[in-house]
Amino acid sequence: MPGSKKRKAPPLFEVRDRIKEFRRVPAAELxxxxxxxxxxxxxQRAALxxxxxxxxxxxxxxxxxxxxxxxxxxxxxGHLRQEDAPSTGRRSSSTSTTVMLQxxx
Numbered sequence: 001m002p003g004s005k006k007r008k009a010p011p012l013f014e015v016r017d018r019i020k021e022f023r024r025v026p027a028a029e030l031x032x033x034x035x036x037x038x039x040x041x042x043x044q045r046a047a048l049x050x051x052x053x054x055x056x057x058x059x060x061x062x063x064x065x066x067x068x069x070x071x072x073x074x075x076x077x078g079h080l081r082q083e084d085a086p087s088t089g090r091r092s093s094s095t096s097t098t099v100m101l102q103x104x105x
Contacts, residue, residue, distance in 0.1 A: 031072040
């Protein structure tokens with residue numbers, strides 16, 4: 001109706017923002033997560049290299065400072081991109097974008 005204001009529905013639940021910061025970090029400084037169970041066959045590695053060559057990096061690696069890993073910046077997601085950084089010809093020191101997460105204790 002003209003002149004009437006729409007009311008915003010209340011959220012069904014609160015979504016906590018765990019992103020602490022975005023920054024570029026050398027791939028070599030990111031520790032692999034010892035609990036990572038994913039194994040990447042050569043076909044998947046080749047497919048990723050093809051995407052990186054054609055499209056480039058479109059999303060950040062995700063990591064957090066792990067107390068269990070000596071405070072190291074530890075990957076949650078992006079292990080294959082981090083591992084393959086040197087083989088794709090990318091300078092790892094200028095390409096790894098990392099999302100830092102703050103976990104509740």
